[in-house]
Amino acid sequence: EGSRWGYKQTVYGPTDWGLAAPLCTGQFQSPIDIITSSAQTNSSHNGLALTFDNTDGAISGSLTNNGHAPTVTLDKTKGGVTLAGGPLGQTTFSLEQFHFHFGCESNVGSEHTVDGNSYASEMHLVFYNTLYESFQEAASKSDGLSVIGVFLQVNGGFNEWLENIALSLTNVKFPSGGSYSPGGSIPLATLVPDLVSKNAPYYTYKGSLTTPPCYESVQWIVLKNPISVTKSQLEIMRSLSATSGNSLCNNFRPVNALNGRKLYKWPG
Ligand code: 1SD
Ligand code: ZN
Numbered sequence: 001e002g003s004r005w006g007y008k009q010t011v012y013g014p015t016d017w018g019l020a021a022p023l024c025t026g027q028f029q030s031p032i033d034i035i036t037s038s039a040q041t042n043s044s045h046n047g048l049a050l051t052f053d054n055t056d057g058a059i060s061g062s063l064t065n066n067g068h069a070p071t072v073t074l075d076k077t078k079g080g081v082t083l084a085g086g087p088l089g090q091t092t093f094s095l096e097q098f099h100f101h102f103g104c105e106s107n108v109g110s111e112h113t114v115d116g117n118s119y120a121s122e123m124h125l126v127f128y129n130t131l132y133e134s135f136q137e138a139a140s141k142s143d144g145l146s147v148i149g150v151f152l153q154v155n156g157g158f159n160e161w162l163e164n165i166a167l168s169l170t171n172v173k174f175p176s177g178g179s180y181s182p183g184g185s186i187p188l189a190t191l192v193p194d195l196v197s198k199n200a201p202y203y204t205y206k207g208s209l210t211t212p213p214c215y216e217s218v219q220w221i222v223l224k225n226p227i228s229v230t231k232s233q234l235e236i237m238r239s240l241s242a243t244s245g246n247s248l249c250n251n252f253r254p255v256n257a258l259n260g261r262k263l264y265k266w267p268g
Contacts, residue, residue: 005212006068006243007250014253021212028216029256030207031111031149034263039203041268042087047198048148048221049085054078057189057196061097063168063182067175067243068211069251071099072165072186081188083127083146086221087204087264093127093146096135098188100124101210102237104249106154109234111210111252112222114151121152121229121237122252123192124210140215149222150192156228161191166233174241194223201225205263210253224265 005012005020018025052058060078064071074080074095081095102121103109110122125148128138138144152162164182171180194200201224208216242248 007252008244008246017212017214021214023208023216024212024214026208026214026216027259028207028261029214030210030218030220031113031253031255032205032207032258032263033113033116033255034203034222036115036203036265039263039265041266042264044089045087045204045264045266046085047266048083048195048200048202049198050195051082052189052196053080054185056187058185058187059095060181060185062179063165063172064179065169065172065175065240065248067241067248069099069101069248070165070169070172070237070240071097072182073097073179078185081127082130083148086202086266087219088146091143092130094130096126096128098123098125100152100237101252102152102234102249103252104238104247106231106234108250109252110151111255112149112151112220113255119151119226120154120234123150123152123227124148125150125195139209139217140213141217143219144215144217145209146219146221148195149220150194151223151226152229153226154229154231154234156226158230159191159228159233161187162227162229162233166236169236169240173239175243192223192227194225199267201265201267203263203265205258205261207256207261
């Protein structure tokens, strides 16, 4: 049954997800190992174009622990975020939520790897194509979603805005423990400066949700430049409880084969 999946090989670990969610055995799955030397350029791609309804690049939302990842779901009535450009052209996508994957130790944690190397964490900003009414409607459509992946690395300095999110997590320790609205707004553009840079380098390819139901509906955009996370911020994330009752960490799916898909980089 669909909710009984996890990251350990107990019940429905990653290699068994297909038993619960058949699409997870597909040929165009995510994450992948980004082999940088094989990334091609595509002359129709451009820099990312993100627009924030709030001029300071801030968002508001509610924080939940769904047992798989700490997630901030946007309150669009307080200002949305749209994504176009990059590999997406004129099609606009609307930010639904963002969440974090991370390791129990800092040598692993990201879902995508770069030339075989993991980062300690990976943040996913999940956008849906505004041709559809809602995220739910878009999620299974082949052109329905685009997710921006941002790597987090330890030892790059202190990110104050990540600290605000990390400290708020203590309010959602247990899955389905309700939601919590972090005080004030979250300055997303400050948290990830490359979101407002017209020149942020990225990798892009066509893939899937990295969790069941594994819909192959995602244009992945993985930023090349990591942001910083501290060890104590990661410790706070690891203090959450997973659906299994264990500590929530190592919530990353192993990489999948490209199976003939093209991986692009921008700029060339
Ligand atoms: O893992 C998330 C999952 O929790 C949910 O947020 C889903 C969207 O419904 O997206 C996947 S992911 O592919 O962005 N990792
Ligand atoms: Zn994710």
